[in-house]
Amino acid sequence: MISSVLVANRGEIACRVFRTCREGGIRTVAVHSDADENALHARVADTAVRLPGAAPAETYLRGDLIVKAALASGADAVHPGYGFLSENPGFARAVLDAGLVWIGPPPQAIEAMASKTRAKRLMGLAPLDPAAVTGADLPVLVKAAAGGGGRGMRIVRRLDELGAALEAARAEAASAFGDGEVFVEPYLEHGRHVEVQILADTHGTVWPLGTRDCSLQRRHQKVVEEAPAPGLTTALAQELRTLAVRAARAVSYVGAGTVEFLVADGRAHFLEMNTRLQVEHPVTEAVFGLDLVAEQIRIAEGHALESEPPRARGHAVEARLYAEDPARDWAPQTGTLHRLAVPEGVRLDTGYTDGDTIGVHYDPMLAKVVAHAPTRAEAVRRLAGALESAAVHGPVTNRDLLVRSLRHPEFTSGRMDTGFYDRHLDALTEPTSDAHAPLAAALADAHGRSRFGGWRNVPSQPQVKRYRMDGEEHEVRYRHTRQGLAADGVRVVHAEAGLVVLEVDGVRRRFEVARYGDQVHVNTTRLTALPRFPDPADQLAPGSLVAPMPGTVVRIAEGLTEGATVRAGQGLIWLEAMKMQHQISAPAAGTLTALHAKPGQQVEPGTVLAVVEPT
Structure with missing residues (x-):
């Protein structure tokens, strides 16, 4: 029996695995870079081991250091999470050679499928030779042979762009996975990304745990995922499950894995097999009532699966909350995450807590928010509402984009494909900040000040404050009166530091206000308080x-x-x-x-x- 698990990873997935281990009475061991010394995953584990020497971006790729940490901490098993070394057969072998239990597929199965080029050949397909690509083959996709998460991928629409795309993809893949091999395949413009979760034991049983749709992607990285994939015919869904089981049996697969397809014109095109747990595994857990991490541990201990998987129930949707600005080419954001809170009734998987710093070294995903309901429409509505009312205070995030995406008619009707953001990004990122947010921020800031500091017996100039909102400056004016704070065009019903209530055209509206230095959050609107006298040097x-x-x-x-x-x-x-x-x-x-x-x-x-x- 496994008694202590080291997670060879960081952030959200490390915290996720630790949660299952704690529930099962298994001790937990974290590893961390110097940059992650105070990260949540290092704080919540029973034991944490520093990985010395390597640069932050390379630390979690040092399999030798991780194996040493496992032995030094007394761990008897290693869970790889996803990304980093999770699909590295050499690391799996090193763990096994050290006498530790590997909570993952056999190294030979990883080796067969971890390279997308070898996986394609195993399934009877062949990637394009970059040197042989002609204008007739365009558009094509340059893709890293190892890893995932959208790294090392570039779309090429013009032949003269191919060389630069290959160079950039190789550099990105080498940085993320320690392997710069890339290949080229045809790029299908309007396909859907559909995948099948599989779970296999050491006794010959393979479960195909339904389908997932992951078509909403930016930079080839998934943003919204759901289970089951909507709109598939019964025959196509069965074909996908059959192909997934065939792929697993072809390499004697063990553990949790995912077989990914592009579905276009009613046909399934094999993409790759991910020999690890997927980021989007919670939607499958919700629909099947399973804990996939617990199942991984049971399988690693030699337990057998039942002959048939549990019955699927309802629909689940997951949204990935990123610290990034979709309107600025998805630029990642850094800084302090002052507050992250979602309403009850949805699942939150995160590697951050209030006050943590979002750094530059790792993926900018803050959290995954998951909703489960009897029907797809209910699950989508529940998730959109939860995200809209969540408190996300800190750097710019993709929260507003997620809410609008979930409510877009192309998504609600299940007609989305991987080109969704290519078509709709401009409309989905149009500024829609609340016009009354700057006034609410000013009134909250003014609350509690002595009225003798602002009120005058003789009418005088109003108080003036300036804020930046959606890249533009907004000037607001208010007055201290005998009756309290006042502003033109609205009635101030209530004003205190954290809450302002305004009556606008006869409608009473609440504004929750939180300020952190010059950063102000008013409901879901993010503002920057500007100095009274700007510095010309800026x-x-x-x-x-x-x-x-x-x-x-x-x-x-x-x-x-x-x-x-x-x-x-x-x-x-x-x-x-x-x-x-x-x-x-x-x-x-x-x-x-x-x-x-x-x-x-x-x-x-x-x-x-x-x-x-x-x-």
């Missing part, structure tokens, strides 16, 4: 290109020098942050009058990288 030169996030300059466009002529949209500088590369492009055609960025340079948000003087 003004940037026209045409300045600034770093949208903290990161490392990894590349400058070839031959780019000061004085060069650039075209609108031309890639000039590439930053790496959270294991993804982000392109900084010229906003308009013009002349590069300054180039401050240098390869290898560490930059903070707002750092001026270059200046382009428009033509």
Whole structure:
């Protein structure tokens, strides 16, 4: 029997595995980088072991250090989570060779399926040779052979873009998975991403645990997932389950895994097999009433599955909450997560708690929020409502995008595909902040001040405060009167530091206000309080290109020098942050009058990288 489990991972998935272990009476061991010394997963485990020496981005790829940590801590089993080394057969072998239990599939099964190129050949398919790609093959997808999570993937629509796409994908894949192998396959524009969860024991039983739809993706990384996949014919759903079981049996699979397909024109196209637990496993757990981590542990202990899986009930939908700005090319955000709270009735899986810091080294996912209900419509409505009323105070997130996506008619009708955000992103990210939020923020801030500090016996100028909202400055005015605070156009019913009630056109509205330094959250609207007298030094030169996030300059466009002529949209500088590369492009055609960025340079948000003087 397993008595102590080390999770060779971090964040949300480490906390998720620890939860099941605690419920089963199993001791838990965390590993952490220096950057994660105070991370939640390191704090909630029974034992935590520092992984020394390696840079934060590489720490969790050091299998040798992780095995040493397991032995030193007295753990008798290792769970790999997802990402990092979870699909690395060499790491699985190292764990087994050390006499530890591996809570995952056999190394030979990982080896057969972890490389997407080998997996395709196993299923009778062959990837394209990058050197043989012609214009007739376009569009194509450059894809990392190892790992997942959207890293190391690029869509190529023009032949002259293929070389740069291969280079960028190789660099991203090597950084994220320690393996820079990439391949090319045809890119289907309007397919649906559908997958089958499988669970297999050492006694020959394989369960196909229904289907999941994961079509809402950004940068080839899933954003919203659900089970079962809506709108499939009975025959197609059965075909997917049959193919998934065939793939598992072909490699003598053991444990939890997922077989992924692209469904287009009623046909299933095999993509890959993920030889690990998926990020979206909670929707399957909700529908089948299972704890997949507990099942992984039971299988690793040698227990047999029942001959048939449990019956599926209802529908479940999961949304991934990211610290990122969808309106700015999904730029990841960093800073303090002041508060994260969701209403009762939904599941929250997270690796953060209030006051934690969102850093630059790892994936920007804050949490997964999951709703389960008897029908799809009820589950979608429940999840959208929970996200809308959640308190998410800190950096910019994709919360508003998630709510609008869940309520979009293309999604509610089940007609979405992987091109959803390509078609709808601009509309889904249009600013819809509450016009009364700045006034509510000002009134909350003014509450409690002495009326003799603001009220005058003779009418005078109103109090003025300024806020930035959706990139624009808003000036609000209010007055201290004998009756309390007042403002034009509304009636102030109540005002205190955390709550303002306004009557607008006869309708009473509540505004919950929270302030952290110059950051203010009014219901779901995020504001920045501006100083009364702006510092002229804060003004940037026209045409300045600034770093949208903290990161490392990894590349400058070839031959780019000061004085060069650039075209609108031309890639000039590439930053790496959270294991993804982000392109900084010229906003308009013009002349590069300054180039401050240098390869290898560490930059903070707002750092001026270059200046382009428009033509």
